[in-house]
Amino acid sequence: MYGYVMNKKALQDRLKRIEGQVRGLQRMVDEDQYCIDVLTQVNSVTAALRGVGMGLLDDHVRHCVRESIEQGQGDEKVEELMSAVARFAGK
Amino acid sequence: MYGYVMNKKALQDRLKRIEGQVRGLQRMVDEDQYCIDVLTQVNSVTAALRGVGMGLLDDHVRHCVRESIEQGQGDEKVEELMSAVARFAGK
Amino acid sequence: MYGYVMNKKALQDRLKRIEGQVRGLQRMVDEDQYCIDVLTQVNSVTAALRGVGMGLLDDHVRHCVRESIEQGQGDEKVEELMSAVARFAGK
Amino acid sequence: MYGYVMNKKALQDRLKRIEGQVRGLQRMVDEDQYCIDVLTQVNSVTAALRGVGMGLLDDHVRHCVRESIEQGQGDEKVEELMSAVARFAGK
Secondary structure: OOOOHHHHHHHHHHHHHHHHHHHHHHHHHHOOOHHHHHHHHHHHHHHHHHHHHHHHHHHHHHHHHHHHHOOOOHHHHHHHHHHHHHHHHEE | HHHHHHHHHHHHHHHHHHHHHHHHHHHHHOOOOOOOHHHHHHHHHHHHHHHHHHHHHHHHOOOOOOOOHHOOOOHHHHHHHHHHHHHHHHO | OOHHHHHHHHHHHHHHHHHHHHHHHHHHHHOOHHHHHHHHHHHHHHHHHHHHHHHHHHHHHHHHHHHHHOOOHHHHHHHHHHHHHHOOOOO | OHHHHHHHHHHHHHHHHHHHHHHHHHHHHHHHHHHHHHHHHHHHHHHHHHHHHHHHHHHHHHHHHHHHHHHOOOOHHHHOOHHHHHHHHHO
């Protein structure tokens, strides 16, 4: 069972909202709205997505990584976590 | 007429693809896929969105900012551009 | 004359302060301070450096780019600016 | 004993090099070098610092967090780690 299963409903709600925001962006472009306003909206969708990413990382550490370490099998998980953090932090 | 109007079709195509990726994320969560895989997909949607943002900034400088400066009215535009860049770069 | 020449003193002051912060980091490591505290300090040096970068970009747009556009030679500058923004924003 | 103690020498070498890069920036400004070139150098110092931060996080997870979890006392450490990751990733 993966960590995020516990918050599956909240995660899906956030993804639904993000989908709506992306459709909102399409509308803004359709209506030829000012580029800086579209960009501002792009930034807020990006921030929402990064919030989802942060939530996934958080669940992952609290559940998957933790459990593996408790069972004495943390090596691979820690390795995997650190590359995920590196990619997420844009390194 | 705003700069991005010229590439409106390309911009809309990218936003459609991003909308599809966000729905793909919802499917991954529905199917309880592994959190690190979901996170990897979140990162690629974020990168796609940042690409759209970069494209908007680019169009904005090449068209709106440039035109304003050529007409001797660049002050406000340069101001606005720099705060957009700051927000975009996450400062 | 480059834009930042105007704020050369302020820019040098910030760089001196950043140099001091980097030496502070070396001291923290020497004294075996807690890794999360060192990391917090790394983040604040990074933020200070990004502030310097933002200032340089700002001067560049207000002076170099603007002047080139006013002289009808903005193409190359706009190109160069946009790749600088892209690298700065970590795209 | 903190994790980074193990790589203390390597960490100090990287910080020394970063200090040298910051002094190099001061020289570039002194010599009125072109702002985009200074900015490029700012970006590479920022990247070097983020590499140090990533190394600290990595050591922290492999040692402090892991040990705490193995001793059944991981809660606080996991909490602390996740806020460090959030700050580091600029969330």
